[in-house]
Amino acid sequence: FLGVVGVVNFSLSAGIISANGNASRLSFLPAALCLVLMAFSPSLIALFWMVPPVVIGAxxxxxxxxxxATGFLVALGERTFGFPDALVISIPVMLSVLVSFLPQAVVAAFPPLLVPIAGNGFVIGTLAVLLLEHVLLRPKRPARRHGADVSVD
Structure with a gap:
C-alpha cells in the first residue's frame, strides 16, 4: 500500500567517498534528514523529477x-600507479559499456558516417583512453629554461 523500504546498496560507497573526499558517516546525516523531510512535500519531489535524465546519467x-578507479587502487596498491592512471582506465571502460548498451534507436539517430565509430563501444573506449592519456591527464613536465639542458663541469 505505502511501498517498501528500498534496497540499501553500499557498493557505490567507495565511489562517493572518492568523489567528495569524505569518509565520515556523520556528513551524510544532514543529507538523509533533508531527504526524509522532502519526502513529505510533493512539490519538492516534483522538483527532483525535473532533473534531466542526461544529468542523472552523467x-x-x-x-x-x-x-x-578506487577498486583498481585497492587491488593493485597506490605504489603501482596513481589515481589519474586509474581514471584513465576506468572512465573509458564505463564509456565503452555505456555505448555497448545503447538502444538501437539511439544508434540509428546518429549520422550514418558516425555509426561505425560512435556506435562501437570498443572504438569509443579506445578514443577515450587516447584523449585522457595524451590530452587531458597528460603528466606535466617541468618547464625548461633556455640553456637549462647544458651542463658545465
Missing amino acids: VLLYIMSLQL
Whole structure:
C-alpha cells in the first residue's frame, strides 16, 4: 500500500567517498534528514523529477568511474600507479559499456558516417583512453629554461 523500504546498496560507497573526499558517516546525516523531510512535500519531489535524465546519467557515470578507479587502487596498491592512471582506465571502460548498451534507436539517430565509430563501444573506449592519456591527464613536465639542458663541469 505505502511501498517498501528500498534496497540499501553500499557498493557505490567507495565511489562517493572518492568523489567528495569524505569518509565520515556523520556528513551524510544532514543529507538523509533533508531527504526524509522532502519526502513529505510533493512539490519538492516534483522538483527532483525535473532533473534531466542526461544529468542523472552523467553523475552515475562519474560515480561508477570513481568506484572502478578506487577498486583498481585497492587491488593493485597506490605504489603501482596513481589515481589519474586509474581514471584513465576506468572512465573509458564505463564509456565503452555505456555505448555497448545503447538502444538501437539511439544508434540509428546518429549520422550514418558516425555509426561505425560512435556506435562501437570498443572504438569509443579506445578514443577515450587516447584523449585522457595524451590530452587531458597528460603528466606535466617541468618547464625548461633556455640553456637549462647544458651542463658545465
